[in-house]
Amino acid sequence: xxxxxxxxxxxxxxxxxxxxxxxxxxxxxxxxxxxxxxxxxxxxxxxxxxxxxxxxxxxxxxxxxxxxxxxxxxxxxxxxxxxxxxxxxxxxxxxxxxxxxxxxxxxxxxxxxxxxxxxxxxxxxxxxxxxxxxxxxxxxxxxxxxxxxxxxxxxxxxxxxxxxxxxxxxxxxxxxxxxxxxxxxxxxxxxxxxxxxxxxxxxxxxxxxxxxxxxxxxxxxxxxxxxxxxxxxxxxxxxxxxxxxxxx
Numbered sequence: 182x183x184x185x186x187x188x189x190x191x192x193x194x195x196x197x198x199x200x201x202x203x204x205x206x207x208x209x210x211x212x213x214x215x216x217x218x219x220x221x222x223x224x225x226x227x228x229x230x231x232x233x234x235x236x237x238x239x240x241x242x243x244x245x246x247x248x249x250x251x252x253x254x255x256x257x258x259x260x261x262x263x264x265x266x267x268x269x270x271x272x273x274x275x276x277x278x279x280x281x282x283x284x285x286x287x288x289x290x291x292x293x294x295x296x297x298x299x300x301x302x303x304x305x306x307x308x309x310x311x312x313x314x315x316x317x318x319x320x321x322x323x324x325x326x327x328x329x330x331x332x333x334x335x336x337x338x339x340x341x342x343x344x345x346x347x348x349x350x351x352x353x354x355x356x357x358x359x360x361x362x363x364x365x366x367x368x369x370x371x372x373x374x375x376x377x378x379x380x381x382x383x384x385x386x387x388x389x390x391x392x393x394x395x396x397x398x399x400x401x402x403x404x405x406x407x408x409x410x411x412x413x414x415x416x417x418x419x420x421x422x423x424x425x426x427x428x429x
Contacts, residue, residue, distance in 0.1 A: 198253065199297055200273035205253035207348045208337040209234070213309060214259040214356030214395065216324060223395055226429045227309055227355060230393065235305055245351055245389055245424050248305075250276040255337060256308045259356065263328040272304045324361040327415075330354075331383035339387040351424075353391045358412055359403055367403055374415035385421025392416075392426045 194202045219227070234248045248254055256270035275297035330352070338350040359367045364381055392412055396404060409428065416423045 195273070195275075198272050199275050199301065200253055201251055205251055205273055207249070207252040208350040209248050209252055209254045209353065210333055210337050210350060211254065211256045211308070211353045212259060212326075212329065212333065212356065213256065214324070214326070214354075214358075215309075216259065217357065217395070217397060219395075223429055226393070230353075230355070231305055231308065235302060246353070246391060248274045250274050254305060255333075257329070257333055259324065259326065259329055261323050261325070263325050263332045266329060266332055270304055270308050272301055275301050323363070324359060326354075326356060326358065326360045327365065327377075327381045327383075328362065331381075334383055334385060334388055338385070340384055347387060349387050349389045349422075351389045351391070352385075352421075353393070355393045355395065355429075357395045357397055357400055357404065358392070358408070359400060367408060371411075374411065374418040377415075377418075383419055385416055385419035388416075388421045389424045390416045390421050391424055394428045396428050 230246070233246050234254070236247070251273060253271065253273045255268045257266060257268055260266060276294070277298060334350065334352065338352075339347045360371075361368060364378060365371055394404065394409060394412075409426070413423050413426060
């Protein structure tokens with residue numbers, strides 16, 4: 182069944198993530214900060230984001246949020262250290278069976294196409310299941326958001342020297358955005374993005390970024406408008422593009 186699910190003798194060969202052999206056409210990388218429990222509003226908004234990623238017709242925020250056929254979604258969960266960080270989900274969009282052409286039907290049977298699509302929906306819809314504790318925050322000494330961004334963009338984004346025809350990676354960050362490490366803490370005085378130490382800078386020249394800040398009452402003194410737009414300035418200082426920014 183695995184061989185039939187991921188490829189056929191006539192159609193395009195797919196790997197175990199459901200991606201074309203030559204690689205995905207775009208990388209969509211989602212970083213969830215699960216260090217605190219979700220409010221009902223947060224949960225509803227995250228569900229909406231995931232639904233918009235699944236179905237382009239629901240993407241009312243912006244078209245880049247929708248995931249298209251042959252694009253890969255990779256989900257990470259923020260940890261107290263960026264070292265050893267591994268994705269919790271990684272799967273390619275197989276194409277919606279409702280949008281198939283007669284050529285698709287010729288090479289791939291209906292049952293296989295629907296099995297691929299159902300798996301993709303199940304994996305993406307379940308990306309946050311069990312991540313956010315209901316009985317209180319997870320105790321983490323540090324929140325290395327900047328360090329984690331550097332790690333995952335190095336893995337999934339082209340460098341500034343890449344061909345101009347390369348497709349930008351879309352980085353979706355769902356977090357309180359409160360960086361907190363020994364190098365830089367948003368609970369203290371912190372520098373403007375263009376004055377960050379070199380170890381906290383990263384190349385975002387081939388990255389489009391969506392920022393969703395999880396608003397939390399206990400962090401209100403730190404989650405100011407200035408803090409929110411510090412992240413806009415950070416992305417731009419790193420030569421990236423903010424395509425969407427919203428408090429949740």
